[in-house]
Amino acid sequence: MSGFARRVIVREAYANALAHRALAGILVLIAAIAPLAAVTLDIVDVHGSVERERELAARGSTVFSVTAVDRQLLPATRCDALGTVTGVASAGGITAVERVHSALTDRRPLTFVSATPGLAAVLWPGTTAVDGVIVGASIGSQLGLVAGAVLPIAQAVAIRSLPVGAVAQPSTRSADYDLLVLQSVPPRGGTYECLVESEPGARARVEAVLLGWFSGTATAVTPYFVPPDTGRTPQQEASERTSAWFPLAAAGLVALGMLAWWVIRRSEFALYGVMGLSRDGLVLMLVTEWAMLCLLPGSIGLANALGSSAALLDDAPVAQVAALDVVRYLASISVIPLLGTALLTRVTAFEALKGK
Amino acid sequence: MRVSVRGVSVSWSGRRVLDDVSAEFDGPARISIMGPSGAGKSTLLAVIAGQLRPDAGSVEVEDGERPEWVVQSSPLLARRSALDNAMLGPLARGRSVLRSRVAATRVLTDLGLGPLVRGPAYELSGGERQRVAVARALAADARLVLADEPTASLDHAAKRSVIAALERASAYGALLLVATHDDEVAAVCDRRFRLVDGRLVEEDRS
Numbered sequence: 001m002s003g004f005a006r007r008v009i010v011r012e013a014y015a016n017a018l019a020h021r022a023l024a025g026i027l028v029l030i031a032a033i034a035p036l037a038a039v040t041l042d043i044v045d046v047h048g049s050v051e052r053e054r055e056l057a058a059r060g061s062t063v064f065s066v067t068a069v070d071r072q073l074l075p076a077t078r079c080d081a082l083g084t085v086t087g088v089a090s091a092g093g094i095t096a097v098e099r100v101h102s103a104l105t106d107r108r109p110l111t112f113v114s115a116t117p118g119l120a121a122v123l124w125p126g127t128t129a130v131d132g133v134i135v136g137a138s139i140g141s142q143l144g145l146v147a148g149a150v151l152p153i154a155q156a157v158a159i160r161s162l163p164v165g166a167v168a169q170p171s172t173r174s175a176d177y178d179l180l181v182l183q184s185v186p187p188r189g190g191t192y193e194c195l196v197e198s199e200p201g202a203r204a205r206v207e208a209v210l211l212g213w214f215s216g217t218a219t220a221v222t223p224y225f226v227p228p229d230t231g232r233t234p235q236q237e238a239s240e241r242t243s244a245w246f247p248l249a250a251a252g253l254v255a256l257g258m259l260a261w262w263v264i265r266r267s268e269f270a271l272y273g274v275m276g277l278s279r280d281g282l283v284l285m286l287v288t289e290w291a292m293l294c295l296l297p298g299s300i301g302l303a304n305a306l307g308s309s310a311a312l313l314d315d316a317p318v319a320q321v322a323a324l325d326v327v328r329y330l331a332s333i334s335v336i337p338l339l340g341t342a343l344l345t346r347v348t349a350f351e352a353l354k355g356k
Numbered sequence: 357m358r359v360s361v362r363g364v365s366v367s368w369s370g371r372r373v374l375d376d377v378s379a380e381f382d383g384p385a386r387i388s389i390m391g392p393s394g395a396g397k398s399t400l401l402a403v404i405a406g407q408l409r410p411d412a413g414s415v416e417v418e419d420g421e422r423p424e425w426v427v428q429s430s431p432l433l434a435r436r437s438a439l440d441n442a443m444l445g446p447l448a449r450g451r452s453v454l455r456s457r458v459a460a461t462r463v464l465t466d467l468g469l470g471p472l473v474r475g476p477a478y479e480l481s482g483g484e485r486q487r488v489a490v491a492r493a494l495a496a497d498a499r500l501v502l503a504d505e506p507t508a509s510l511d512h513a514a515k516r517s518v519i520a521a522l523e524r525a526s527a528y529g530a531l532l533l534v535a536t537h538d539d540e541v542a543a544v545c546d547r548r549f550r551l552v553d554g555r556l557v558e559e560d561r562s
Contacts (some may be wrong), residue, residue: 008447019435019476271431275448276422 003276006284013288016268020261027261028297031254036301038246039325043309045243046321052237053200058172060225062089062203063122066194066210069218073190078214080116080187082194085209087202092119093191100181103152103159104143110153111180116187122195123177124168129184132165138178140167151181173225195224238317247325251332255339258294262286262340269344279345286340294333302326357383357418357499357531359404361556364413366399373399375554376413381547383499383531386522388542390535390559391551397535400551401502404533417500424498426522428505430489432477438464438488439473445496459495463528467491467521483514490521494528501525503534507541519544 017024079093096114117129171177198206313319359381366374373396402408442460507515525532548559
């Protein structure tokens with residue numbers, strides 16, 4: 001004596017969903033919209049954190065200032081060597097700061113800074129050391145300087161003509177830097193202050209390296225820029241965000257819907273049990289219904305979430321979170337048929353016949 | 357089809373419901389088991405169906421045939437059609453969808469339910485639901501049909517239609533064992549038994 005054929009069980013699952021089309025339609029909508037909304041909101045949230053992190057990084061949140069505790073000089077070569085450390089984006093040490101005047105007609109006062117080559121990128125992100133001086137954006141526009149021009153300055157009793165290697169873009173770190181003239185010098189002698197910029201995400205690691213970098217000299221490592229809201233860093237915001245739970249909450253909502261759908265139709269499953277549907281057959285029926293009402297619309301919802309957020313997924317951290325959300329959601333809803341099986345096999349055929 | 361019940365005893369909460377019950381049921385035939393509520397009719401059917409293990413004795417069903425059930429307020433797939441419900445019987449026995457559809461349509465028509473095959477089961481009356489349950493059993497070519505109070509809670513007209521459907525069981529080659537306290541149901545049966553103090557006694561039809 002044979003029982004329900006597998007294809008018949010699948011057909012029955014489909015026919016039952018069709019017979020309860022209003023309820024099934026609501027379930028499909030929930031199963032599609034819940035992951036769509038959850039993943040989209042999480043992506044937007046993480047993207048916001050990444051943007052804030054970038055903004056703060058542009059303002060210097062990943063820059064450290066290292067100075068000797070007793071105001072002594074730090075070795076410039078050691079500061080310059082920090083540029084080769086993993087996680088360090090750039091590092092440069094200030095070797096001299098002078099107050100000079102331009103030798104042009106207005107005799108404008110200028111701050112003339114000599115520093116190791118890595119400092120340019122710290123003061124003006126994206127700028128690299130060049131032959132000649134780098135002129136801040138304000139000075140450049142006020143004096144009408146361009147790359148290749150010559151800036152004459154009155155230094156002590158002499159007039160020096162400095163070739164302008166580049167005019168920096170306006171600094172995202174401080175408007176004061178737009179008033180600087182920076183000359184890169186080889187790392188020799190001592191430096192008053194070593195500015196070190198870490199790669200995004202490597203801030204803590206770099207800070208730990210800095211604490212012991214200048215061995216033999218007591219140093220103070222301080223954040224160059226403290227965000228005005230303090231409290232939580234963007235990385236903390238991203239890792240502690242409430243939206244990280246949205247995919248699980250969506251999966252929970254869908255699971256509740258599916259379990260309610262099965263509980264409401266408990267007598268139908270009991271009837272199938274009376275008719276000889278085995279436990280394996282019941283599992284197949286529940287998996288088929290789950291695939292139709294939960295997995296398929298959920299996949300469509302997830303695809304829409306990723307599609308509508310495609311522009312935001314160019315950021316690796318956002319793409320990672322999105323992938324994790326998708327995996328979390330799919331993994332969470334995959335247990336629903338097991339829960340349904342546990343819920344429904346409590347009804348015995350005899351109970352069903354007695355209308356219990 | 358033969359069902360052999362040998363020395364079956366079942367107790368519920370210390371009360372002996374079935375006491376050394378023995379009988380031989382041969383089909384196709386209609387056999388009634390009568391008795392008041394609590395006499396043990398349903399218990400005997402459950403033992404025959406293999407859903408209840410007796411305290412003593414044994415039941416042998418020829419070829420291990422799985423019975424089909426018709427019970428009071430038979431469960432149906434409420435939102436599926438009468439045809440879909442009747443098809444469940446043959447589908448549950450591994451028949452193809454086409455063969456099940458043909459068999460179910462034939463039996464439903466035979467039982468006077470032809471015009472109702474497409475409508476959802478929740479629109480059927482109590483008597484019609486019971487007849488669909490009978491059709492589900494007969495469409496499966498079941499050789500053993502167990503009916504537990506199939507006419508309870510039905511008005512007279514509905515009861516008559518269900519009895520007429522049950523009468524058709526033997527025409528389909530089934531052995532029908534019907535537990536009932538309704539004399540009208542028993543009247544259409546070939547053999548009549550009564551449970552008295554847990555013992556099964558066959559009544560003389562004369």
